[in-house]
Amino acid sequence: MTENDMPEILCKCFNEKAGSITIIPADLILYKCVNKYLAETWLERYxxxxxxxxxxxxxxxxxxxxxxxxxxxxxxxxxxxxxxxxxxxxxxxxxxxxxxxxxxxxxxxxxxxxxxxxxxxxxxxxxxxxxxxxxxxxxxxxxxxxxxxxxxxxxxxxxxxxxxxxxxxxxxxxxxxxxxxxxxxxxxxxxxxxxxxxxxxxxxxxxxxxxxxxxxxxxxxxxxxxxxxxxxxxxxxxxxxxxxxxxxxxxxxxxxxxxxxxxxxxxxxxxxxxxxxxxxxxxxxxxxxxxxxxxxxxxxxxxxxxxxxxxxxxxxxxxxxxxxxxxxxxxxxxxxxxxxxxxxxxxxxxxxRNRFPYLKCGDWFRGLCSATKRPRVPIIRKESIISNKDLGIKRNFTSTITDKRKKPPRRRRSTGDWLAYETFLEEKKVSKIGRTKRSLNSRRYNKEERTSHITDMDSSMQNSFLLDGEPDIKRWVFIPVKIVHRRPSGLLFGTKVIKNRNLVDGVDVYSYNKYMNYTDEEQQAAYSHSFTSGSGADKVYVQVDGMSYNGKYVDYTIVDSRLPVSESVAFVAVKDPKLNSSISFISAYDSHGRICRPYCHSYGSNSNQYRKCSGVVNLTEEKPKLYGEDVGEVTQLLYKSGKGKAFTRRDENIFLSFYCDFHEIPWGKC
Ligand SMILES: [Cu+2]
Missing domain, CATH: 1.10.1280.10 (Di-copper center containing domain from catechol oxidase)
Known part of the structure; x- marks a missing residue:
């Protein structure tokens, strides 16, 4: 497995758009640029x-x-x-x-x-x-x-x-x-x-x-x-x-x-x-x-x-x-x-209201019309969500150990410029429509529901396994991708710090430390409808776009957003190199639309070092074999445990890794 240079079309597009990562969720930039690249080079693949x-x-x-x-x-x-x-x-x-x-x-x-x-x-x-x-x-x-x-x-x-x-x-x-x-x-x-x-x-x-x-x-x-x-x-x-x-x-x-x-x-x-x-x-x-x-x-x-x-x-x-x-x-x-x-x-x-059976007054913004809900598929119990509300996190723009002053959210900062920020703009507008005279700080939201966390933790991921016109898992092989995820700012979990018999405001046990500051940093824009589960569980998606072949694959891994740094491995599929050239562009973003930076393993050195790379990966049949026919085979690449023997983990078999800190501009120079 080797790294290829990023094609110029892709690289130029990313660089042109890099300034927008605090305005729109960066996965939309990714979407735009990947599509542009695939469209302009469509003759190169099936x-x-x-x-x-x-x-x-x-x-x-x-x-x-x-x-x-x-x-x-x-x-x-x-x-x-x-x-x-x-x-x-x-x-x-x-x-x-x-x-x-x-x-x-x-x-x-x-x-x-x-x-x-x-x-x-x-x-x-x-x-x-x-x-x-x-x-x-x-x-x-x-x-x-x-x-x-x-x-x-x-x-x-x-x-x-x-x-x-x-x-x-x-x-x-x-x-x-x-x-x-x-x-x-x-x-x-x-x-x-x-x-x-x-x-x-x-x-x-x-x-x-x-x-x-x-x-x-x-x-x-x-x-x-x-x-x-x-x-x-x-x-x-x-x-x-x-x-x-x-x-x-x-x-x-x-x-x-x-x-x-x-x-x-x-x-x-x-x-x-x-x-x-x-x-x-x-x-x-x-x-x-x-x-x-x-x-x-x-x-x-x-x-x-x-x-x-x-x-x-x-x-x-x-x-x-x-x-x-x-x-x-x-x-x-x-x-x-x-x-x-x-x-x-x-x-x-x-x-x-009262005009269309499939429309009603919305629950997200007062005064605005919304679709009605369909009968819920009983995969997750509603009660459990509600009873968890005390453990829930709040979207907190200003919580920090060092600074407890309430600052108004700034336009070019914070968790959701593109859409979440508008929550504030929307409220004023809505209160006009909703003819009720309430002060701006009163119950514009249905508070119950604001704390009942709706996350995407209850659904899995489906792929078509379509590759060059044939949907078949046998045409794909799996590779491991390591995700290193830093705690995003603006989160507060329900694990309270008790110091000298008193509760400490604005922090939880995981953010209460001298070493990491979660606030005063520029952060990528996020979607407003995306929530982090009160448990800290969050998804990081890894997307594969075939460059030498026509195919797409997306899966995710779960990280713990409470921790300063959390690590996990995702398994994604790329074209089987036996079927000739297997070059893929691999990218990663979280469920809030923020994207991560790719790093590739530097072999030859003794240390487990990763260096910045393009995310364009060329998979060949050459040794060492860093892929598997199925998830099981990849798992064996990574972990070995014999009867009564020591348990070994082989990180050196992971070629590609993503670092998700959501601050730095994820794309380098062309
Ligand atoms: Cu179209």
Whole structure:
């Protein structure tokens, strides 16, 4: 196993974005840059074949003609029957069922060598990875894409319109994983292989199962995020690569892809999950609201210069869609003038209370509307959470041994600039809506629930084992990755220090020491909905992105956030080197979105030394063999215990290690 240099595209992207790690969770930067790299180098690795048979191409073209015909008819006959796209929770049960049935039909109807759904899903792959993402063509290409999807649905049932998934309604829930959106009558469960609901045991076009890892990292879109986007007037201010990360529409969109995880995590597999189209319809809804507020002509406000990828050029034909539209045509007013319009999504309690059975007044922000909860899967006992509340940690911005003054949280510091900080901004706004006259410090939160800790400690991790188009664990081998985790600042655990018969404020037994200071340091931004368990248990994810192969693998290990330093080993899979070149980019981040720095073992020296490295790992069959066919074999690499013999641990067999201190900028110079 050896280290490779980081490719220039990746390295440059990280360096450009390094300044944003206190603004947005760094795992979103990781997501953005890895996708950019994979998109720009897609020809270097295996691609699932695009359907090229006549039937499929003809059908896609006829769909395109249909859309243009519809537009033409509407324009000339002036019937102006714009279809109305609505939030999926505001549909009647009958409307929603029609939509879901139509989606199921798309999947069931064969076309050429595949089915209609997969034929459409494949359009998001290949060339479109680059020309439809990370640039000005992002909103336009996807506008056209979901319109094609909608036309395909209407071919099956003309009464169906594509609904959207306003993830703010889920953000406003204390725990978005409990949302009805993941119920059996909506999208089905988000834990692992989708095995309930209308899409249960669906296969992606490459044969892999549809899978999700809901809430592992990422975030639903916050109301403040949308307000940020809508506060701008020019596309250049909300689109990659020009926009400040706080206003970047694609960022907020990415966070939902990360939140859902599984199939939605990979750009090439994302449309396999119907959630994709509902999510993108919401992004289109937001973009439309933005367009209506523009002070310049939205049709010609197509930003383009040498910073944007060349494939985003305004006059280039949209890739893979067979509708012969140019990229800039996606900025046309025709879509919403002629074809569809959006019904306002309910935002405040007044707009949703008692009106829609799947919406209610939210529990996270007073006065804001949220999704209802679905019946809870009894994996964890609610009582146990509640009875633990005294042991719980609090998000404490100022606790320290040396400094007990209450300082207001500063903008560029603390645990959650991107989203948690807005908690403070949001409250004021909300108290206005909620017509109750309470002082700012009174019960704006439901305190009970604030201390009942909802963490992601009760779900495991599912991978597709998809590698170069084949989902098979035999194509992968496992490697150990060591995680060294430092206690993040802003935490306080329920293990109180008693000194001279008195309780000591603001510290716990683990933070009470002379050697480590947990406060006055710059820290990476974190997601606001992520909590550390009162037990200290926290997850650190390790992600593998194939560079010489098409495949992704994510797993985690559990660390103890109470301790100054806690160590653990994760097992992740990479391509089996027997199947030729196995080069992977490996990264690590915690469940709060903060990322860790890679270190590689320096062999040859006697000491167990690790030096900073790129995280790009080239696995070969050369000795020493530092991988195993399965988790058991790797375990044997690390630990040996014979009968009655001494127990040995072999750290030298761990090549890659991550140090998670969440302070230093995790990326080095190129
Ligand atoms: Cu996309």
């Amino acid at each position: 691609q699932s074949p695009r359907p090229i048979d006549h039937d499929t191409i003809n059908w896609l073209r006829s769909l395109g003609r249909k859309i243009r015909g519809q537009e033409y008819n509407i324009r000339t006959k002036r019937q102006a029957v714009r279809r109305i796209r609505r939030e999926i929770r505001t549909l009647t049960d009958a409307q929603r069922e029609r939509f879901i049935r139509a989606v199921q039909q798309l999947k069931a109807r064969r076309i050429g060598s595949t089915n209609r759904y997969d034929a459409l899903a494949s359009a998001h792959d290949g060339r479109a990875l680059g020309s439809a993402h990370s640039g000005p063509n992002f909103p336009s290409w996807h506008r056209e894409y979901i319109k094609l999807f909608e036309a395909a649905l209407q071919e099956i049932d003309n009464r169906v319109t594509l609904p959207f998934f306003d993830s703010r309604l889920d953000y406003n829930l204390f725990d978005p994983r409990e949302s009805n959106f993941w119920g059996d009558n909506f999208m089905g469960d988000h834990r692992g292989v989708v095995s309930s609901g209308p899409f249960r045991l669906w296969r992606q076009r490459n044969g892999a199962y549809l899978e999700r890892n809901g809430g592992a990292s990422g975030s639903m879109i916050s109301p403040r995020g949308i307000r940020n986007v809508l506060s701008r007037r020019r596309n250049i201010d909300i689109l990659t690569p020009w926009a400040n990360d706080r206003f970047d529409l694609e960022n907020y969109h990415n966070a939902v892809h990360v939140w859902v995880g599984g199939s939605m995590l990979g750009l090439n597999t994302a449309p396999s999950d119907p959630v994709f189209f509902l999510h993108h319809c919401f992004i289109d809804y937001v973009w439309e609201q933005f367009r209506q507020r523009q002070t310049v002509d939205p049709e010609s406000d197509y930003p383009f210069d040498q910073r944007a990828p060349p494939s985003h050029a305004p006059n280039r034909i949209m890739d893979n869609l067979e509708t012969r539209k140019r990229n800039i045509d996606g900025y046309s007013n025709d879509y919403t003038d002629q074809y569809y319009r959006y019904a306002r999504s309910p935002r405040t309690c007044r707009q949703c």
